[in-house]
Amino acid sequence: MTDLLRRTALIVWFPFFYGFRVVVSSLRVAWDILTPGSAAAPAFVEVPLNARTDLEVTAIANMISLTPGTFTMATRLDPPTLWIHGLYTAHEQDFLHEIHQMEDYLLGITRPHGAPARTDTEVPR
Amino acid sequence: MLLLLLLALLTVITVFSFVIARFAGRATGWPLAAMLALLTLLVLVRGPDLWNGGPALEASVPWMPSLGVGLNLRMDGLAWLFCVLVLGVGALVMAYSARYFPPGRRTGFYTLMSAFALAMTGLVLADDLVLLFVFWELTTICSFYLIGLSGPAAARPAVRTFLLTALGGLALLAAVVLLWVRTGTTRISVILDDPTWTQDTGFATLVAALVVVAVFTKSAQFPFHYWLPDAMAASTPVSAYLHAAAMVKAGVYLAMRFSPAFADNAFWGTTLIVFGLTTALIGALFALRRHDLKELTAYSTVSQLGFLIAVIGVGTPQALIAAAAHTLAHALFKVTLFMAVGVIDNRTGTRDLRRLGGLARTMPVTAAVTALAALSMAGVPPLLGFVSKENVFEALLHTTHQPWIGPFAAIAAVLAAALTVAYSFRFVYGTFWGAQRRDPATERPREAGALLLFAPVVTASAGLILGLSVPLLDPMIERAAADATHADAEAHLALWHGLNPALGMSALALILGALLIRVSSAGERLAERRFPPVRGTAVFERIHSVVIALGVRVGDPTRTDAPTRHLAVPFVLIIVFASVMAVVGPGHGPPAGPTSRALDWLPLVLITAAVLTAVVTRSRMAALALIGLSGFATAVWFVFLGAIDVALTQLLVEILTVVVAVLVLRRLPTEFHRARPSRAVATAAIAIPAGVAAGAGAYFLTGRREPSAVSEHLLENAVQDTGGTNVVNTVLVDYRALDTLGELTVLGVAGLIIIAVLHSAGLTAMGGTRPSASHTNPIWDADDNTVIMRTVARVLIPLLMVWSVYLLMRGHNAPGGGFIAGLVGGSAFALAYLSASSASVARIRLAYPAIIAAGILVALVCGLLGFADGSFLRPLHADIALPWGGHYHFTTALVFDVGVYLTVVGVMLTALNQLGLPKGPGPEADEQDVPESIRHESATGGTR
Amino acid sequence: MTLAITIGVLTAGAVYLILQRGMVRIVLGFVLLSHAVNLLLMSAGGVFHRGEPLLDRGVGEPLADPLPQAFVLTAIVIAFSITIYMLTLAATGKGDDTEDDS
Amino acid sequence: MTSALLPLLVAAPLVSAALSTLFTSRAVTRPLLTGTAALALLGGLVLLRTTADGRVLAHQVGLWPAGVSIPFVADTFSALMVTTTALLVLVCSFFAIATGEADRRYFAPLVLVLSAGVYGALLTGDLFNLFVFVEVMLLPSYGLMAIAGTLRGLRAGRTYVAVNLLTSTIFLAGVALVYGTAGTVHLGELAGAASESPTIAVAMGVVLLAMAIKSAVVPVHGWLVRAYTAPSPAVTALFSGLHTKVAIYAIYRLYAVTFEGQASLLWVGLVIFTATMAIGVLGAVGETTTRSILAFHMVSQIGYILLGVALFTELGLMAGIFYLVHHMVVKASLFLSTGAVEHVHGTGDLERLRGLARGEPLLALAFLGAALSLAGLPPFSGFVAKLTLVAAAFEAGHWTVAAVAIAVSLITLMSMLKIWGSVFWGRPPSPEPGVGGPGGGTATATAPAAVRIRPALVLPAVALTGVTLCVGLGAQVLLDLSAQAAAHLLDTSAYVEAVTNR
Amino acid sequence: MNPVDLALLLLGVSMVVAVHRILIGPSKADRGVGSDMVFFGFVGIVAVLGLRLDSALVVDIVLVCTLVGFLAALSLARLVSGGKR
Amino acid sequence: MTPNEVLAVVCAITGAFIFAVGAFGLLRLPDFYGRLQGISISAGLGTALLLLGLLLWFPTPENVLKIGLALLVQLATVAVGGNALARAGYLVGTPAAPNTRHDALAAADPNDPMHED
Numbered sequence A: 001m002t003d004l005l006r007r008t009a010l011i012v013w014f015p016f017f018y019g020f021r022v023v024v025s026s027l028r029v030a031w032d033i034l035t036p037g038s039a040a041a042p043a044f045v046e047v048p049l050n051a052r053t054d055l056e057v058t059a060i061a062n063m064i065s066l067t068p069g070t071f072t073m074a075t076r077l078d079p080p081t082l083w084i085h086g087l088y089t090a091h092e093q094d095f096l097h098e099i100h101q102m103e104d105y106l107l108g109i110t111r112p113h114g115a116p117a118r119t120d121t122e123v124p125r
Numbered sequence B: 001m002l003l004l005l006l007l008a009l010l011t012v013i014t015v016f017s018f019v020i021a022r023f024a025g026r027a028t029g030w031p032l033a034a035m036l037a038l039l040t041l042l043v044l045v046r047g048p049d050l051w052n053g054g055p056a057l058e059a060s061v062p063w064m065p066s067l068g069v070g071l072n073l074r075m076d077g078l079a080w081l082f083c084v085l086v087l088g089v090g091a092l093v094m095a096y097s098a099r100y101f102p103p104g105r106r107t108g109f110y111t112l113m114s115a116f117a118l119a120m121t122g123l124v125l126a127d128d129l130v131l132l133f134v135f136w137e138l139t140t141i142c143s144f145y146l147i148g149l150s151g152p153a154a155a156r157p158a159v160r161t162f163l164l165t166a167l168g169g170l171a172l173l174a175a176v177v178l179l180w181v182r183t184g185t186t187r188i189s190v191i192l193d194d195p196t197w198t199q200d201t202g203f204a205t206l207v208a209a210l211v212v213v214a215v216f217t218k219s220a221q222f223p224f225h226y227w228l229p230d231a232m233a234a235s236t237p238v239s240a241y242l243h244a245a246a247m248v249k250a251g252v253y254l255a256m257r258f259s260p261a262f263a264d265n266a267f268w269g270t271t272l273i274v275f276g277l278t279t280a281l282i283g284a285l286f287a288l289r290r291h292d293l294k295e296l297t298a299y300s301t302v303s304q305l306g307f308l309i310a311v312i313g314v315g316t317p318q319a320l321i322a323a324a325a326h327t328l329a330h331a332l333f334k335v336t337l338f339m340a341v342g343v344i345d346n347r348t349g350t351r352d353l354r355r356l357g358g359l360a361r362t363m364p365v366t367a368a369v370t371a372l373a374a375l376s377m378a379g380v381p382p383l384l385g386f387v388s389k390e391n392v393f394e395a396l397l398h399t400t401h402q403p404w405i406g407p408f409a410a411i412a413a414v415l416a417a418a419l420t421v422a423y424s425f426r427f428v429y430g431t432f433w434g435a436q437r438r439d440p441a442t443e444r445p446r447e448a449g450a451l452l453l454f455a456p457v458v459t460a461s462a463g464l465i466l467g468l469s470v471p472l473l474d475p476m477i478e479r480a481a482a483d484a485t486h487a488d489a490e491a492h493l494a495l496w497h498g499l500n501p502a503l504g505m506s507a508l509a510l511i512l513g514a515l516l517i518r519v520s521s522a523g524e525r526l527a528e529r530r531f532p533p534v535r536g537t538a539v540f541e542r543i544h545s546v547v548i549a550l551g552v553r554v555g556d557p558t559r560t561d562a563p564t565r566h567l568a569v570p571f572v573l574i575i576v577f578a579s580v581m582a583v584v585g586p587g588h589g590p591p592a593g594p595t596s597r598a599l600d601w602l603p604l605v606l607i608t609a610a611v612l613t614a615v616v617t618r619s620r621m622a623a624l625a626l627i628g629l630s631g632f633a634t635a636v637w638f639v640f641l642g643a644i645d646v647a648l649t650q651l652l653v654e655i656l657t658v659v660v661a662v663l664v665l666r667r668l669p670t671e672f673h674r675a676r677p678s679r680a681v682a683t684a685a686i687a688i689p690a691g692v693a694a695g696a697g698a699y700f701l702t703g704r705r706e707p708s709a710v711s712e713h714l715l716e717n718a719v720q721d722t723g724g725t726n727v728v729n730t731v732l733v734d735y736r737a738l739d740t741l742g743e744l745t746v747l748g749v750a751g752l753i754i755i756a757v758l759h760s761a762g763l764t765a766m767g768g769t770r771p772s773a774s775h776t777n778p779i780w781d782a783d784d785n786t787v788i789m790r791t792v793a794r795v796l797i798p799l800l801m802v803w804s805v806y807l808l809m810r811g812h813n814a815p816g817g818g819f820i821a822g823l824v825g826g827s828a829f830a831l832a833y834l835s836a837s838s839a840s841v842a843r844i845r846l847a848y849p850a851i852i853a854a855g856i857l858v859a860l861v862c863g864l865l866g867f868a869d870g871s872f873l874r875p876l877h878a879d880i881a882l883p884w885g886g887h888y889h890f891t892t893a894l895v896f897d898v899g900v901y902l903t904v905v906g907v908m909l910t911a912l913n914q915l916g917l918p919k920g921p922g923p924e925a926d927e928q929d930v931p932e933s934i935r936h937e938s939a940t941g942g943t944r
Numbered sequence C: 001m002t003l004a005i006t007i008g009v010l011t012a013g014a015v016y017l018i019l020q021r022g023m024v025r026i027v028l029g030f031v032l033l034s035h036a037v038n039l040l041l042m043s044a045g046g047v048f049h050r051g052e053p054l055l056d057r058g059v060g061e062p063l064a065d066p067l068p069q070a071f072v073l074t075a076i077v078i079a080f081s082i083t084i085y086m087l088t089l090a091a092t093g094k095g096d097d098t099e100d101d102s
Numbered sequence D: 001m002t003s004a005l006l007p008l009l010v011a012a013p014l015v016s017a018a019l020s021t022l023f024t025s026r027a028v029t030r031p032l033l034t035g036t037a038a039l040a041l042l043g044g045l046v047l048l049r050t051t052a053d054g055r056v057l058a059h060q061v062g063l064w065p066a067g068v069s070i071p072f073v074a075d076t077f078s079a080l081m082v083t084t085t086a087l088l089v090l091v092c093s094f095f096a097i098a099t100g101e102a103d104r105r106y107f108a109p110l111v112l113v114l115s116a117g118v119y120g121a122l123l124t125g126d127l128f129n130l131f132v133f134v135e136v137m138l139l140p141s142y143g144l145m146a147i148a149g150t151l152r153g154l155r156a157g158r159t160y161v162a163v164n165l166l167t168s169t170i171f172l173a174g175v176a177l178v179y180g181t182a183g184t185v186h187l188g189e190l191a192g193a194a195s196e197s198p199t200i201a202v203a204m205g206v207v208l209l210a211m212a213i214k215s216a217v218v219p220v221h222g223w224l225v226r227a228y229t230a231p232s233p234a235v236t237a238l239f240s241g242l243h244t245k246v247a248i249y250a251i252y253r254l255y256a257v258t259f260e261g262q263a264s265l266l267w268v269g270l271v272i273f274t275a276t277m278a279i280g281v282l283g284a285v286g287e288t289t290t291r292s293i294l295a296f297h298m299v300s301q302i303g304y305i306l307l308g309v310a311l312f313t314e315l316g317l318m319a320g321i322f323y324l325v326h327h328m329v330v331k332a333s334l335f336l337s338t339g340a341v342e343h344v345h346g347t348g349d350l351e352r353l354r355g356l357a358r359g360e361p362l363l364a365l366a367f368l369g370a371a372l373s374l375a376g377l378p379p380f381s382g383f384v385a386k387l388t389l390v391a392a393a394f395e396a397g398h399w400t401v402a403a404v405a406i407a408v409s410l411i412t413l414m415s416m417l418k419i420w421g422s423v424f425w426g427r428p429p430s431p432e433p434g435v436g437g438p439g440g441g442t443a444t445a446t447a448p449a450a451v452r453i454r455p456a457l458v459l460p461a462v463a464l465t466g467v468t469l470c471v472g473l474g475a476q477v478l479l480d481l482s483a484q485a486a487a488h489l490l491d492t493s494a495y496v497e498a499v500t501n502r
Numbered sequence E: 001m002n003p004v005d006l007a008l009l010l011l012g013v014s015m016v017v018a019v020h021r022i023l024i025g026p027s028k029a030d031r032g033v034g035s036d037m038v039f040f041g042f043v044g045i046v047a048v049l050g051l052r053l054d055s056a057l058v059v060d061i062v063l064v065c066t067l068v069g070f071l072a073a074l075s076l077a078r079l080v081s082g083g084k085r
Numbered sequence F: 001m002t003p004n005e006v007l008a009v010v011c012a013i014t015g016a017f018i019f020a021v022g023a024f025g026l027l028r029l030p031d032f033y034g035r036l037q038g039i040s041i042s043a044g045l046g047t048a049l050l051l052l053g054l055l056l057w058f059p060t061p062e063n064v065l066k067i068g069l070a071l072l073v074q075l076a077t078v079a080v081g082g083n084a085l086a087r088a089g090y091l092v093g094t095p096a097a098p099n100t101r102h103d104a105l106a107a108a109d110p111n112d113p114m115h116e117d
């Protein structure tokens, strides 16, 4: 019952969360575009996933792509891993955290018992 | 009746000879000779009636009655004379041939000789200009074949002869048509009495000129004389018949036939006399200088024909009498000589005077026969040739056309006659009495058999007998000349006319000839000299090759497979057309309403941007994308113009074009070919005016009238006519379903030909950009990396399918319909193809050609059902009661649309599957990269 | 007027591309040319009546002539058929070059 | 026959085409191909019989009101064309079966669709529908063009597609302008429109220009020569008989109906078509393969055929139509006889062929008959065609044109003899020494003669040459039909009335 | 001037900018980006035209556009990769 | 104009502006991978607003369905199509901007010298 409530809440909350994320990212990129100079520190970053099914991987990959500032470049299913091109990766831990946060939200919706605990937050360079 | 019978029998004989010659071999000549002799007899017995002033025989069978052209035959005295010659000589030549050839099949020879006899008889009997022309050309064709029968070496002479005589034939055709158009009839007998001849001298002269060309080419007159010796490549019987007695006489006949028309025409008379005598002279001169007996005889023929033409040119009844008599005489002695040459050749294996001599001892009969004929030719009494030649002299002396012609004619005639004497002597003496210079190989020839000698003996003796009894010929010659002049003629042929200028000329010719013989050794040496510097055949070949060179030049500009050159010309034509219209074209009314809105500039700007950039970019991909943009902008235009269905279709087509283009572009280099700046300028110089022309056409020729009647009918009646509210769709599936059926077929065929061409030619190997990331890079792996696409496609594909069915169903009433729906459905397959992780997975294992065919078949069957209501593609309607109440309006137009749908889907599948293959040709030929036909292409390449 | 200019621009670009070397540019040129002709067909129905010829939508602005629209639909599909075939031809043989190297 | 059945001439081949796509076994496709063509021939003959007395059959397809519906019309002219087309399709199909080409993938359906397109184009009375049927005819042709699979075929195929697509596009633009100016594309309603309204005349001018390019008149003739030297002989024969002829038919029909034969414009045609006769034949003389010679001849002969409409007299139109039918038959015969040689000996190069007449007398006869017919010699149909045409030109006072027509026929003969002299006559490749003797000749077997051409390959050409001979000997039949056809062009009221009434 | 025209103007300018990117590249991939942008701009224009022309029919066009736009995007990507899946 | 319609127009103009910003990014952003982000802005947020504007103008249930679907597909196109394009660009060696910090893809692939920093 709590799971159901939690998922319902997440489903309702998620668009706002994601929309906010998109708007903020858009503004950041737009600022870069519209003003001289750039704060960008681009990189291709490897992101291990907790997602397991094709649907989960696809959803997270697409959400990343739709967020201005990040783009999914490559996918591996075993183990599930994404390679992402990020514009603002100067603080890589924060960068990863934002993505994992989004993943957790998603898995919270797709899985009956919520997102699994993240064991390995360190990402190999 | 006799006339038709003659032609019918000759046709039968021709067919008969074709059949019989396969079994009888050379002996076919005997029955043919007999049959021709019988026909000669049939004609001969009609003679006395004609001589006694009986009417000409006539017969007529319609052929092209609407043109007034028929098998109109007429035998007057002139035709009778020639008819007897043609058939009689034909019979003798056939008899000769039966022994002349070595044993073996002669099917072609006998058939063609019979056909020739038919053609020649038809020619002289024709009383219809067109018919005359037909037979005239038939003799040419027969001659061509008969010469060619003599093997490869004769091929070129045959062609030369054919072309030259065909030239004359065309002149005759022009004359025929001119006369026909002018007089409104093709009846020769009527035309010759037409007042035009005297009333319109210009016209008469034009026709005369054309007839002259015909006559001169056929009768080997200068400057066309050279074909006759050239044609001696033919076998001897052919030479004897065609090139001595019959075909060359066709020209003489024609000239005689047209004499009444040109009696008062100065051009006609002068030309005939001048050129005839020139021919007589140079023919005789050349004859004197030949070593080959056959060539000598041929030139002698040329020369004698010159006499004939000249005397016809005089045009008086007396002249025509001479012509008729000399025609007969010449036929007899010339046939004899040719046959004698054949016999000599047959016995000794050579015709070269330098290798012959003293044959009189071993071949007395041949010698006697030849001597008789040669004496007749030389004009020695008491032979027929003497009488006829004297008449020719007499007539020439009385030329009336120009004052200077008489003396000229007299001198030329005497000189030519003297030369004739000389070469006649040279022929006979050199062969039969001169020093024996035979090769051992040809030593001791034996006299030919009686059967071979039969024909020449007959003709030679005829020359003697008729010479001795020449007055007997009077009525016959009289009638012939009368019919040739349409005036009374009185003939008094005799060996002795008393002392008159003609006799003097004869004597002078004989004396001069004798003198020439005395210096014959000089003649021999003369023969070695290269004279004249130009040979007729060389001139012909030169003209021939000039024409061919001109042809090569003319063909050069088009001799390229590069489309550009073939495409530029139409564009230039359009520009020219538009420019002319801009200058001389009509004015235009005012526009029927506002022609632009502010928003219109949006698609216009987009299109301009797209076009400008597409033109300048060298990147194929950029060009493709930009063309796509122009398509989208065009779709915006369609939206602006209230054409939603069109816009939808345009969009779908644009996208699918891109999809297919991508399949192709990845096989090609990344960039377009580099072009020189000059080319860009030249192209722009065509492109910009073309654009201006198109824009101007669009502006001035459209939008200036009120809505059309058909448009108003459609908008008013569509619902009640068809039950549909989307008028565009009702036009497609109801009113103009035939267009749609055609369009559907076009699309389906496109699918089929894509398969067909790839099956036979294969695809270009993959080119374009190759991936540079290596296989170990995680981005390489196709299975893992396509998971996103595949997952999304799994959702999208069903959506597309549902949407496409929805569009199909609603099409009659709202934007949609079979095509749009089919394209959406096709997109679903395209998506499946694109999102698959490998080409082999992507392959759609549906029988797509069958889907195409089924689609077309559905539409067709739907159309055929319409016959139930009276017409193909007539939609049938039914209101189906629904179980929950109400009615569903069903129309077969919907079924038609299903056919459309299937076809579209089938074609999309085809394109994806065929072009989407990783490499190589069609599925059946997967194992080989390049099909065999390509590899061996150079072997069958053909043109440059 | 605007439509006529559009047609002119499309035609000029089309002709330019068609006269270039290489099958693909020829095909692209023809795509442009077919746009031009399709617009010409629409123009032939008159550019002053622009309402969609759908009869269940009440009377708004005067309806456009449906006949040219049907013509254009047919023409688009025919052009599409030929286009994909020509593209196939461009990918057969030895590539899409249409001229010998000079 | 009832006019409602007219669309069957289109529907039946299409049904057969669909069936032969579904069932690709040769046991199905061959009978479908020949059977349909034979049926169409029968239909054409019936149509000829029905229309010979001047009747015009017309049917509004779908039974919509005239002007809204697409009309199918048949008068003598269309019936004549339908019949000849069907005959050619039948004969060429037999030839293709003999060469094995008919068993190529989709050959049968493509030919069937091609014929359906031609029938449709000949019968329709609607300009836009004409465009559609021309495309129905062209699409399969594009495929047949490239189906041989040689590189040369592909290259020529590209040119062929490009030029035809361009022409079709111009044609469509013309149709658009006609609708833009006249508000209709219905031939009956367009009757006389171009002669009355100068703007409609300009629009129709674009249509005619497109048709002129399609019929390959000078200076837009080059594509045809290139295209017709690339595909297989059967296909070339088929194309030669059908393609340009549809365009020619359209020119005749459209000029007659919409311009009502307006005399002031005819000089343009006279100039162009006379040039076409001359340039075409000169090009032919300069070529060195059988096919390229024949292809250039087509250009020349197209000039002849179109002279009829440029004269626009009773006699001229009749002669032109007679010439058209004659030419379709003869040209196909020539392409088939030389095609048989090409198929068996692998080349049409004059340099590489020699002396075939001895081994192939029947084929040689078939070729020579057709060649003489082409050059306008009696007793073949070409003679009557040339005679009447030249007479028409003289009658109309165009002496230069007539003179050129006559002169061109000599050069025609010259180039036909060029083929004859080097392919059928001439010394065999391995010449034997000195053949002497009276009436001698070579009797020994030569290398090319050693390869015999099967009767099945020879008979199609023989049949068509037989037709040209029969048409020449019994010319009155075709003359009457041509005259009837010409009469309806000279006075289009019967046609217009039929096509306008339901 | 209709305020919606401002939106159309912005979108039009965006497309011209994208065309510029297509033209200058420099890589195929850049041209691909430009092409995608052009297409999305077109979808946007159609949507805005719905407001401007007050025609609900454009909704159908928009839907079809987006559905097949997916295809276009994938196709162009395939072209960039030279056919590699 | 109804409030709905005013809102629709506002949405349209805002969307178009955002779209233009993203498009401008195509000019300003330094490399191919950066420019892809411009697409995200334009075609994601920008187009979403434009479609919302359209929906507000014609707010019928049918249109909610259609435009909702269209938006969904549009976003999928941006994401999936973008991903495909990004990958394709990388596969053929499209260079990254010089300030790119590192390339985890190349690092995962010891043999690939192409995408080293």
Ligand code: NA
Binding pocket: A064, A065, A066, A067, A068, A069, A070, A071, F036, F037, F040
């Ligand atoms: Na992004």
Ligand code: NA
Binding pocket: D349, D350, D351, D352, D353, D354, D421, D422, D423, D426
């Ligand atoms: Na040869």
